[in-house]
Amino acid sequence: MSRTVRLPRTSRASAGPGTLAALTAAAALVLTACGTGTGTGSGGSGGGSDTLTEIDYYDAAPQNTQLPAILDECGKQVGVTIKHQQVPRAQFLPRLLQQASARSLPDLALVDNPDLQQLAATGGLVSLSKAGLSTAGLYPSIVQAGQYQGQTYGIAPGVNGLALYYNTDVFKAAGLTPPKTWDELTSDARKLTHGSRYGVAFSAVGTEEGAFQFEPFFWTAGADLKKLDSPQAEQALTLWQKLVSAGSASKSVVTWTQADVNDQFGAGNAAMMVNGPWQLPTLDANKKLHFGIVPIPVPNAAAKPVTPLGGETWTVGHSNAAREAKAVKVVKCLLGHDESAKWSKDAGYIPSNQQAAAQLAQSDPQMAAFVQEIGTAKARTTELGTGYPKVSQALADAIQAALAGGTSPASALSQAQRTAQN
Structure with a gap:
């Protein structure tokens, strides 16, 4: 997921947001409506091996301002110039699928992790496993997020996730501590709902x-x-x-993106919110706001939160041996301890390297809850592989039906299951 999880994504991260199912359908239209092109101007990997092409969908700081500098640094180490290109999130996957069909993928692409398997299935990506890139020291769940049919095709320099933010001033005034269980979350949200302030906010956009x-x-x-x-x-x-029917969460959650949720929390209109670390720069700039961050509440005290991995993976597109070799070297640089730690710090991500993540948790208390959750986090494609986008959309539709349409959770989910199976 990117900083705003403009996904499905981060799930930015990814993080306006669009559905992966819609992107898949759009890709089919793009394939029939657009020329394929192979030059570097269209994002392809044509040209000499002294210049590599790179593409991503970052459209907001800090990622879109920090990434070019990191690419330049790794490019210098490898002895290449890296041509950076940013495209709108909604156009990103359709463009890559189009280019994959023409075997003209960019040398480097930063791909939202739930999209990775769909792109790898085209055969247009270089197997990083066969290229010799090591994943030693990385979280197993993060490695799994970049795999397709037993091969690693993408590796994330850092990931993001979700945790519970809470307004410390509001909690202190109410004599409450941050909730750890669903019962506590429900109780606290009810007690903290007052006037224009809701107890909790989250994004239930469809x-x-x-x-x-x-x-x-x-x-x-x-x-x-x-x-x-x-x-x-x-x-x-x-x-x-x-939470919605009791008035502890706004009925508008069905239209709020994660950025909207962050705005509500920052303005004091929500005592708690579910959100990711990419929101920290905006929140920290609000000097009137005092907040803390804890793991997502769980059904009971014995459970551990299982959060989805957000963030993007570095991939290498097939071209020729010389270009591929240099692109792999660039990825190796980007995944190095120092570069991944710098990237994670700048972008508000958790390093994929377990040692670097542990160091981050110690040095930055705001990131401690996110790091704590990574150990039990799950790649979104773990259960379904390339079938994830369709099921994810069915689930999103069920959430909308239950929260906005008045449908019972059981009925909404039954319909979602039928849709997913068709």
Whole structure:
């Protein structure tokens, strides 16, 4: 997921947001409506091996301002110039799928991790496993997020996730401590709802962004994306529906993106919110706001939060041996301890390297909860592979039906399961 999880994504991260299912359909239209092009001007990997092409979808600081400098540094180490290109998020995957069909992918692409398997399935990516890139020291879940059919095609320099932000002034005034369980979350949200302030805010928008926000509750309850209508899934959706129906969360959550949620929290209109570390620069700039961050509340004290991995993976497109070799060297540089730590710090991500992540948790208390959750986090494509986008959209639709349409969680999820199976 990118900084704003403009996804499905980060799930930025990814993080306006669009659905992966819609992007897949759009890609088919692009393939029939557009020329393929192979030059570097179209993002392809044509040309000599002294200049490499790179593409990403970052359109907001700090990523879009920090990444070019990091690319330049790694390019110098490898002895190449890297031509950087940024495209709108909604156009990103369709463009890559088009280029993959023509075998004209950029040398380097920073791909949202749930999109990785779909892109790898085209055969247009270089296997980083066969290229000799090591994943030693990285979180296993992060390595898994970049794999397709047993091969690693993408490696994330850093990831993001979701945690619970809370307004420390409001909690102190109410004599409350941050909630750890769903019961405590429900109780605190009710007590903290007053006037124009809601107890909690989250994004339930009808895209991957809403599904991304719901997945920590869905997975922590023990639900599985292969069976959307399980009792565990119903339990999680019932929690969200009760928060909205009780007035502890705004009915507008069905239209709020994660950026909107952050705005509500920053303005004092929500005592708590579910959001990611990419929001920290904006929140820290608000000197009137005092907040803390804790892991996502769980159904019971014995459970551990299972959050979705957000963020992007570095991939290498097939071209020729010389270009591929240099692109792999650039990726190796980007994944190095120092560069990944710098990238994570600048972008508000957690380093994929476990040692670097532990150091971050010690040096930056704001990131401690996010680092704590990475150990039990899950790649969104773990259960379904390339089938994830369709199921994710079905889940997002179920959330909308339950929160905005008045449908019972059981009925909404039953419909979602039928849609996912068709």
